[in-house]
Structures are given as C-alpha cells and as structure tokens.
Amino acid sequence: MKRMEIQPEAVELAKKFTVSDPQLGFGKYMAPIMVQSWYKEGVWSTPKLMPYAMISLDPCAKVLHYAQEIFEGMKAYRHPMGDINLFRPELNARRFNFSARRMAMPEFPEEMFIESVATLSAYSHQIVPKRLGESLYIRPFMIATEKGLGIKPAKEFLFCAVASPSGNYFVNPNVRVYIERDEVRAATGGIGAAKAGGNYAASLSSYARTLHEDCDQTLWLDSKDRKYVEEMSGMNFFAVVKGELITPPISDSILDGITRRSLIELARSKGLTVKEERINIDYLLEHIKKNECTEAFICGTASVLVPVASFKLKSGEIFNVSEPNGKISIALKEELTQIQGGRLDAPQGWLYKVPKIDF
Numbered sequence: 001m002k003r004m005e006i007q008p009e010a011v012e013l014a015k016k017f018t019v020s021d022p023q024l025g026f027g028k029y030m031a032p033i034m035v036q037s038w039y040k041e042g043v044w045s046t047p048k049l050m051p052y053a054m055i056s057l058d059p060c061a062k063v064l065h066y067a068q069e070i071f072e073g074m075k076a077y078r079h080p081m082g083d084i085n086l087f088r089p090e091l092n093a094r095r096f097n098f099s100a101r102r103m104a105m106p107e108f109p110e111e112m113f114i115e116s117v118a119t120l121s122a123y124s125h126q127i128v129p130k131r132l133g134e135s136l137y138i139r140p141f142m143i144a145t146e147k148g149l150g151i152k153p154a155k156e157f158l159f160c161a162v163a164s165p166s167g168n169y170f171v172n173p174n175v176r177v178y179i180e181r182d183e184v185r186a187a188t189g190g191i192g193a194a195k196a197g198g199n200y201a202a203s204l205s206s207y208a209r210t211l212h213e214d215c216d217q218t219l220w221l222d223s224k225d226r227k228y229v230e231e232m233s234g235m236n237f238f239a240v241v242k243g244e245l246i247t248p249p250i251s252d253s254i255l256d257g258i259t260r261r262s263l264i265e266l267a268r269s270k271g272l273t274v275k276e277e278r279i280n281i282d283y284l285l286e287h288i289k290k291n292e293c294t295e296a297f298i299c300g301t302a303s304v305l306v307p308v309a310s311f312k313l314k315s316g317e318i319f320n321v322s323e324p325n326g327k328i329s330i331a332l333k334e335e336l337t338q339i340q341g342g343r344l345d346a347p348q349g350w351l352y353k354v355p356k357i358d359f
Helices: 008-016 062-066 089-102 110-123 199-201 204-213 260-267 281-289 327-340
Strands: 033-040 048-051 069-071 074-078 082-087 135-144 157-166 176-181 216-221 229-232 237-241 243-248 275-278 293-300 305-313 319-320 351-353
Touching: 008 033, 008 048, 033 110, 033 281, 062 319, 069 089, 074 089, 082 110, 089 110, 089 135, 089 260, 089 275, 110 319, 157 275, 176 204, 204 216, 229 237, 237 260, 237 327, 243 260, 243 327, 260 275, 260 293, 260 305, 260 327, 275 305, 281 293, 281 305, 281 319, 293 327, 305 327
Parallel strands: 176 216, 176 305, 243 275
Antiparallel strands: 033 048, 033 157, 069 135, 074 082, 074 135, 082 351, 135 157, 216 229, 237 243, 237 293, 293 305, 305 319
C-alpha cells in the first residue's frame, strides 16, 4: 500500500464493522471506509483511505449541472483459504480511463486505481462474504467538482471508491425482458460505450414502463434502424441460436463488458462457436418461435449471468425461450463463478491477490 495514506480512524471503523444479515441484497450495506483522491492543477493527490462520509459540493459544481461523471463496477471475492482476490481489475482501470477520455476528464493512473481498490478490499476483508456467488462489490467513480456555470470541461475532480458486501442482483432466477422500440438509450457517436451516469439516466423512463409491463429488464435496439439488438440498460446480451453463441459486437453505443469478454473467452476455450455480430430483433424472435433460439442470457459485473425467460413486445405479445436454464448458460455461469470464487483455476492474469492486512 505504498502510495496510499491510511487514516487511523478508518482502520478503527473497519475493525469493528460487521454485517449479520444473511440476505445481503445488492448495495444494501456499505463498508464504513472509502478512498478519495482530488485532482487540482493537473495533479492527483495521494489516495486516502478514510471513514465513509458525506461529500460536500458547491451548488455550482459542474457534475450537478453538466453530468461530468463516470464510474466502474467490480468485485472482490473470498477464496476457500481466506485470501481475497479482485477479478481482472486492470480491465476496469483501462475502461475507467476510456470513459474519462470520452467525458473530457483526467485519466486516473492505472496503478493508482488498482492500489486504491485493493486497499479498500484489504481493509474490508472481514466483510467480504464467504458464500460462493457473493462478493464485495466495489464502486470507483469520478465527478467534476469545479464550480461554475459555463459549459466547458472542468479542471477539478474527485475520485472516490466505496464498497458493499453483496449477494444476487436479481431476485428472480430468470428475467422477463421488454423490447424497447420507441426510446433510445445511446446513439452512434454518443457516449454509450462510456460508463457514465447519463447512459443509465436515459434508460429510467423506459425501465418504469418495463416494470409496468411486468418485466424485469429493458432490451435496447440501435438508434438508427431500431431493429438491431444492442444491450440491456446495464448488461450485455447473448443468445444461443442453432447451438451457436451470438452477441452484438462492441461499438461506440455498447459498453465493453468485462463479464461479456470473460464469457466469450471461456466459451471459445470449451470449443463453442461464438459469433460477435449484429442481431436483428425480428430474426431473434422468429428463431425463438421455431425453438431454434433455445437460450438467451444477460451478463454484467453485478448480475454475473442471468438467463432470459421471455421477451415482450409493446403489443403485449410474449415470446418464451424454450430452455431459459439451458446447458450452455448454466455451464458458463458455473465455470465463471467457480473461477471468481477460487474453486477452479483461473486463466493467467484473471485474478489479483489483495495483500493481507493485519489490524
């Protein structure tokens, strides 16, 4: 932890904090510590592990008016021998900086990013869940703190990372999906590939409609033709058609998911055919009707992999997937979960062991 400032108050809070609720939920409980670093005059301050606390902002901070904000989602896992491991954190660091560049924000040094989340995980080790499939969810984020109402990139920023011991993101084991044909989440040339809060805000009105339709997730289509599958509001999409795994290719309107990338690598290592190609929604629904699309699932850091049970149109027509818990999705989820939880050997470089801290 050579580049970190560790506040004694944070250590004392971390020592005493426990979570006894067996139903962790997602983001329900927050670790009592966090990491902060400030950017001023072109330089990041030394990251500081400190007590979890409110953030004080000027009412004219640019994040509040022009949404200059990005974030990441990542996890730390407790392995059977008790050690804590991060899953592919360098990919989160690189995507964080990709998002920063797109949003006219300063990059946060990759080594500093990884050390910040590793330190947060190390001092939270006693609340990292033990059960397979549970984890310490970590949310690094950056906001523009410079005050001023002029529409121009800020010059002052705050990097922060918080953590939450978490269980399953979804209550239902299989999700029902509403196909959004009217609104658009992200357009070509926009910020859809950046992990910025505005992308998620743009999905919320449709999500309210999705819930009204008794569905769990919204499936977004492309902004130009409104017929090609892109992603969910916060997860990537896969379908199994005639035994082949198909997923939309990464573009500037689709987030480059780390879980997505990992599942593709695992599938190919198992000899499965994986195609990264555009999926016409009518083609997909027709193949579901014919039982030629036998499985579909969504994936992301928070959800890992969740099967899709059905798709619903605005007209009310429902298309049920014949094998929502099919052998391909089950095998991929089990292997990825076992790797993350330390029950299976991980491919080279997939795990980052968090240094052990003795309080």
